[in-house]
Amino acid sequence: MILFIFTLIMLISEILYCITRLLFKQKIFCGDMILNHDKLLSVIVPTKDNESDIGYTLESILESNYDSRSLEIIMVDYDSKDETRKVIREYKKNNKNIKTIFYEDKLRGESKEDIDESLEPIIDIAASDNIVIIRAGSRIGKNVLKQFMIAFEDSYVGICTGREMALNGGENILTRLLNLNMSGFYQSCIQGESNINRLILNSGNVIGIRKKIAKEHDLNCFNYRDDLSFIYSTYISGWKVEYINSAESMVEVEKDWKAYSKRIREKATSQNKSMFKYFFKTIISTKISFAEKLDVLMKLLSGIVPLLYMMGVMCFIALFLTCNLGSFSLMFAFSSFSLMLSYGVIPSIFYVCSSQVIEGNTKEIYLYSLNIIYIFFVGWNYIMGLKDAIIGEFGKNWT
Secondary structure, three states: HHHHHHHHHHHHHHHHHHHHHHHHHOOOOOOOOOOOOOOEEEEEEEOOOOOOOHHHHHHHHOOOOOOOOHHHEEEEEOOOOOOOHHHHHHHHHOOEEEEEEEOOEEEEEOOOOOOOOOHHHHHHHHOOOOEEEEEEOEEEEEEEEEHHHHHHOOOOOOEEEEEEEEEEOOHHHHHHHHHHHHHHHHHHHHHHHHHHOOOOOOOOOEEEEHHHHHOOOEEEOOOHHOOOOOHHHHOOOEEEEEEEEEEEEOOOOOOHHHHHHHHHHHHHHHHHHHHHHHHHHHHHOOOOOOOHHHHHHHHHHOOOOHHHHHHHHHOOOOOOOHOOOHHHHHHHHHHHHHHHHHHOOOHHHHHHHHHHHHHOHHHHHHHOOOOOOOHHHHHHHHHHHHHHHHHHHHHHOOO
């Protein structure tokens, strides 16, 4: 009964988001605000073995419509073994606003100690109170930095993100599925949530964040895109988390299932750790409304839903095989499982179809039939992420 109610709420929410995206006026954040002059902005780009694509990232930053005199670019390299540093030095020769920080691996006896990949020491160096973190290999649109800075003109905005599109979206089945789901996620899900002022649960490869918020959270230079805890913490503390659909960036998505599995598992672990940490803090928060609390709580709980629904589907299959259920009930179980994973985990068919209609690319919708593989793949990794989160939080040994 609880899962049925949860499913019903999600169904209504998703239809509402899609309707607001398709039929109503879209929220264009700070559309009426103008920067009289470009204020100082610090851009941090962490790198490690990015020789082949770091040049594209730097070119996109330097070619943006943000005044280069007000732009501070901090390149942070973590012991690259290739020619990444050489590429960075070449760009630095011709651009005085590029600063470099090169870390070396430390040795302790015969074993190598991991480099501290925390952003905190880098943030202390940044001259601006507003920071944009760009993952190496990403290519930002010309207006991204200016759009983020306009968003920060609102003193209540703590974090802002933009839309991301796949550079290698047509490379194989996985990248095509990721490209399709990214379209549904950004065009319909996040924009729909933004229209009705709900929590934007997206850190992304390109993110704008205020310096004082970044210092409060020990963000990792390479895993910040899958770290959801700082978004929850920022939101329930009363800050706004804004999404700007027109601030577009191109990113390279994972090409093989193993690499993507690792990323999903890390994100799921962060999601479930956030649930343990912020569930009761959300309830007692005085900074957000009741409707906002309900939205946050539903998103916090989304990390355990794959486990519950996987168990439910297994029970349905067992009952079906013992002839105690009809085929319709089995279809309902699978469709419910697909729908539930969509809330905070993957975009549902509602989001994907509406986004493809908006973009005029309706033929790609047929690819969604392959999403059944993707759904169970993501669901399994979320279950493993839940296990990792429980081990991390409570220190239990799993055998």
